[in-house]
Amino acid sequence: MADINWMDEAVKRKDQLIKDLQGLLKIKSICDEEHASDEAPLGPGVKAALQYMLDLGSKDGFTAKNAGNLAGHLEMGAGKEILGILGHVDVVPEGDGWSVDPYSGIVKDGKIYARGSSDDKGPTMAAYYGMKIVKELGLPLNKKVRLIVGTDEESDWRCMDYYFKHEEMPAIGFSPDADFPIIYAEKGIADFDIIQAPQTTAGNEAAKADVLSFQSGRRYNMVPDFAQASLCIHGEQTEFLQKFHDFQKETGLNGQDYVDNGELVLKLEGVSAHAAEPDNGKSAGLYLAKFLAQFDLDASARKFIGILNQFYGKSRGEYFGIQYQDEISGDLTINAGIMSYHREKGGRIGLSMRYPVTFDLEAGKTKMESKLKDDGLLLQNFSDSKPHHVDKNDPLIKTLQKVYEEQTGEKAELLAIGGGTYARALDKGVAFGALFPGREDVMHQKDEYMYVEDLLKASALYAQAIYELARN
Numbered sequence: 001m002a003d004i005n006w007m008d009e010a011v012k013r014k015d016q017l018i019k020d021l022q023g024l025l026k027i028k029s030i031c032d033e034e035h036a037s038d039e040a041p042l043g044p045g046v047k048a049a050l051q052y053m054l055d056l057g058s059k060d061g062f063t064a065k066n067a068g069n070l071a072g073h074l075e076m077g078a079g080k081e082i083l084g085i086l087g088h089v090d091v092v093p094e095g096d097g098w099s100v101d102p103y104s105g106i107v108k109d110g111k112i113y114a115r116g117s118s119d120d121k122g123p124t125m126a127a128y129y130g131m132k133i134v135k136e137l138g139l140p141l142n143k144k145v146r147l148i149v150g151t152d153e154e155s156d157w158r159c160m161d162y163y164f165k166h167e168e169m170p171a172i173g174f175s176p177d178a179d180f181p182i183i184y185a186e187k188g189i190a191d192f193d194i195i196q197a198p199q200t201t202a203g204n205e206a207a208k209a210d211v212l213s214f215q216s217g218r219r220y221n222m223v224p225d226f227a228q229a230s231l232c233i234h235g236e237q238t239e240f241l242q243k244f245h246d247f248q249k250e251t252g253l254n255g256q257d258y259v260d261n262g263e264l265v266l267k268l269e270g271v272s273a274h275a276a277e278p279d280n281g282k283s284a285g286l287y288l289a290k291f292l293a294q295f296d297l298d299a300s301a302r303k304f305i306g307i308l309n310q311f312y313g314k315s316r317g318e319y320f321g322i323q324y325q326d327e328i329s330g331d332l333t334i335n336a337g338i339m340s341y342h343r344e345k346g347g348r349i350g351l352s353m354r355y356p357v358t359f360d361l362e363a364g365k366t367k368m369e370s371k372l373k374d375d376g377l378l379l380q381n382f383s384d385s386k387p388h389h390v391d392k393n394d395p396l397i398k399t400l401q402k403v404y405e406e407q408t409g410e411k412a413e414l415l416a417i418g419g420g421t422y423a424r425a426l427d428k429g430v431a432f433g434a435l436f437p438g439r440e441d442v443m444h445q446k447d448e449y450m451y452v453e454d455l456l457k458a459s460a461l462y463a464q465a466i467y468e469l470a471r472n
């Protein structure tokens, strides 16, 4: 079996690969529960995409299995253990501003364009072709190889919940739904709310400004790029507005102010970023809180704004006193993704904490609860997705590194991230591709594309990886 030229094998199949991928890209597979049925619990689009993959695999001689119309797999080989490969065929809505039809799969300048081309239909098809190459070369395998296809990655992962409730967990696996070379560690993700109860007693009468409402952000996993507050200013408004304008100049952020129904409305634009590294953004909400914190506010608002202000420029858990880092996965981070306050209803701050692999979550949670208790606040809606990590000396990692380095000639650096990938659905799995280092990340964006060359390179990498991991 020596001297297989994996890239040649991929290139030989290029036309068919593009054709098969275009067929998949043409299916508008957005989660659509309004049109759900028993046969299509997440709507007809994602079901059609799943069926497309199962039909394609059956036609090519793989064993196809549908799992509750939410997921499925294509299988080859035999053996006690399973090598699992996890991809997904659901996509996020295409949004506006495309220069091509988002569901055409048109090839232009060496790129194939469509929603899902890089996340994750292209990489999933590349993994499929990896399997197909191994199968067509008739290489001997000592494991079953399963391409597991999910349909709910972009929403609630109900596909994986169902699949692994009913199907065996692979011994090892990888997911082509992120970056090359290899993501071997993912921080834990704990989302929760801090709740401030409405004030029952009257506020301080002498306050210079009452905050009637404050709103910023809708999602735990994003740094908010917009914030708005409604105020009632007692006394001189000109000076207040002058300070707001100065603040915009100092920070370089754009704002707006106007009076509506006797209320002064302030708006501020920030810079969005993923919650995995809040410091990459400029939180509109935290900046607006920073601005407001300098004034004499009513007691209830003073408390809410005061807490927000303690997150300004402090994304490492300083407020709770739970700063932590480890060598595997770096710093603990906290993003304030949702900030909502209303004078009569109280306040809510939605936080997303990304905690290192070796962090003691229970001890951390106890510390957070006691801090909140001290500050007269509550912790609610706590949800947790455990950290995910495969030892860097594990044969799975070593094999993938060898394959990547042999084929690309580049060092297979091990990456640790604060986000979660599909790999965490596996007991022992890593993310492996298909975005190559140096390539622009266009996932979830308009004019999403994948280089045809990268599709072929990924197919070649997956083919060899599958063979090397499943031959023993």
Ligand SMILES: [Zn+2]
Pocket: 088, 119, 120, 153, 177
């Ligand atoms: Zn994805």
